[in-house]
Amino acid sequence: MHPDLQQLIVLQTHDIEAKRLRDEMTALPKLVAALETKLKAVEGQRALILDLIAKEEVQRRRQESDIKDHQAKIARVRKQMDLATTTVQVTAFDHEIAFAEGEISKIEDAELESMERSEALEAQKKLADEAVAAATDTLERERLRAAATIASDRTALAAVEQQRAAVRTGIGEEALSLYDRIAKAKGTGLAEGLNQKCMACQMMLRPQRWNDLRDRGDDSTMMTCESCGRLLYYDPARDAPQRKTVPVESIAASIIRSL
Numbered sequence: 001m002h003p004d005l006q007q008l009i010v011l012q013t014h015d016i017e018a019k020r021l022r023d024e025m026t027a028l029p030k031l032v033a034a035l036e037t038k039l040k041a042v043e044g045q046r047a048l049i050l051d052l053i054a055k056e057e058v059q060r061r062r063q064e065s066d067i068k069d070h071q072a073k074i075a076r077v078r079k080q081m082d083l084a085t086t087t088v089q090v091t092a093f094d095h096e097i098a099f100a101e102g103e104i105s106k107i108e109d110a111e112l113e114s115m116e117r118s119e120a121l122e123a124q125k126k127l128a129d130e131a132v133a134a135a136t137d138t139l140e141r142e143r144l145r146a147a148a149t150i151a152s153d154r155t156a157l158a159a160v161e162q163q164r165a166a167v168r169t170g171i172g173e174e175a176l177s178l179y180d181r182i183a184k185a186k187g188t189g190l191a192e193g194l195n196q197k198c199m200a201c202q203m204m205l206r207p208q209r210w211n212d213l214r215d216r217g218d219d220s221t222m223m224t225c226e227s228c229g230r231l232l233y234y235d236p237a238r239d240a241p242q243r244k245t246v247p248v249e250s251i252a253a254s255i256i257r258s259l
Helices: 005-082 087-169 173-186 207-215 240-245 251-258
Strands: 190-194 231-234
Touching: 005 087, 005 173, 005 190, 005 231, 173 231, 190 207, 207 231
Parallel strands: 190 231
Antiparallel strands: none
C-alpha cells in the first residue's frame, strides 16, 4: 500500500464525521423552523374554527332578536285585531300574524341548523386544541434537543478538526492535493476495492486492475477507479477469499487501534 494511503483512510474517516456533524448542525435549525411553520398552520386552522364559531353565535343572537321582533309584532297585531270592526281588517291581521309565525318558524329552523353547525365546530375545535398542544410540545422538545445536539456537535467538530489537521500534516503534499481534488468533486476521495468492485460507485474492476490493486504491496503509486476516479485501497482482511484462509487484521481495525 502507498505510504500515504493509510493516513488518507484515517483522514477520510475524520472528513466524513466532520461533514456529518456540519450537516446535522445545518439540518436541525431547519427542522425546528419546519415545526414552527407547522404550529403556525395548526394555530391558523384553530383560529379559523374559532372565527366560524363566533359567527354562528352572532347569527343566533340576530335570529333570537328577529324572533322577538316578530313576536312583538304579533302581540301588536292581536291588540289591533281586538279593535277591528270589519271582516276585511280581521282577515288582514290574520295574514300578518300567520306571516310572522311563518317567519318565526323559519328562523327557529335556521337557528337549529346553526346550533348543529356550532356543535360540529366545537368538536373540530377540540381536535384543533389537541393538535396545537401536540405541535407546541413537539416544537419545544425538538427545540431543546436541537440546541443540546448543536452544542455537542460543535464540541465534537472542534475535536475532529484538530484530529484532521494533525493527520494532514503527516501526508505527502502530492497525495493530499490529489485526495482533496477528488473529494471536492466526488464528496469522498477514497474507495475500498472489495470482491473486484469499487465500493463507492459499485462498478466492477477489470481483472488485471483488480490483481494489480491486490498485489501492489508497498508500491509508491496510487490507483484510481476507472469509473468514478476515487483513489482505491485494498483491505486483505475484508476480501472474501482472504477471509477464509488468512487471519489478517483489517485496515479499519488497525486505524481504530491507532487512534
